[in-house]
Amino acid sequence: MPRTALLLTGLPGSGKTVFSEVARSLGIPVITLGDVVREEVARRGLEPSQENILHIAQELRDRYGKEAIAMLASNKIIEFLKQSCLVVVDGIRSLEEVNYIKSSTNAEVFIVVVHASPKVRFARLLARGRSGDPKTWDEFVKRDFKELSWGLGNVVALADKIMVNEGSIEEFKNKVRDFLSEVMSRWCILELK
Template identity: 45%
Template sequence: MIILVTGMPGSGKSKIVEEFERRGFPSVSMGDIVREETVKRGLELTKENVARVSIRLRQELGQNAIAKLAVEKVRELLKGSNVVVIDGVRSLDEVGTFRSAFPGEKIIIIAVHTPPRQRFERLRGRGREDDPKTWEDFEERDWKELKFGIGGVIAMADYMIVNDGPQKDYEKKVRETVELILTSNPGGA
């Protein structure tokens, strides 16, 4: 079984990934793939460089470029686990890539929704070099995400978790959702 996690930046996707990892399931981060590719190309990890590499990869390999780069990592992880989590799926092209690459696997999409102001505050406190520092940068990044097609992935989600309250409430929702998925799909198939 492959779990695709989606949501706007700062929505809380990593908590879902962490819950699966806590239960022993491996993950692949789409964002890490872009950051790794940025470093491979000899560029400093800045939001501008990461964005440029993300666009360049899509120009070179198609709209599903990051998913294509993730497929081999996922294939390797599936050899040792019946569940693999993919963090940061951003387009229906990427979803289609995973469906085509793994036709025998059940694929489940989990989306997280968090109001923009809350996401902005989280991103400011997260400390990644490529995170927005101003509200204008934040809005610009959101528009780029939406242009990539993340809204379509969110709309197609099998599970939607709203993260708009206290952290402990969200963590409880995440635990319950992960438990529901794992018990509804024994053996990961």
């Protein structure tokens, strides 16, 4: 039976978390790569500040390669793929992560980009107030460029689906629900028989 890893990417504040929440509500397992980094920050006893999160993410990539975060999450991805025809991997940042997941899981991969303009994303990040989120425009721009330096733009260039998220949260939830319902009916039909 075919298994698919839906690889979710987009810059901070674009709506990846909302996408993942909708996926979970539909019973689709979700692995969030940012949580892998936040867990490592906590394991080291560090404050979960933006600076520490970016530093640890960079350190892991420098030490183990651009696929480092996907490597740390791969066992969980494989376990979820044993249970479900579709798994969402939230927070892909490089083609190396895409290729690592593809080769280590033997799953089909489908790249989804969530896009929103910088001003919209910055306003969302200020409103959500998650630990590690930028508090100033300069921090926001610095974080974007750091994530782009990891290769996120290359992943975006190879996207199978781009979802623009400039409207309300409810509008986006409906878009995601419709998309995932279509995906499940197309890719998971074998599980229903």
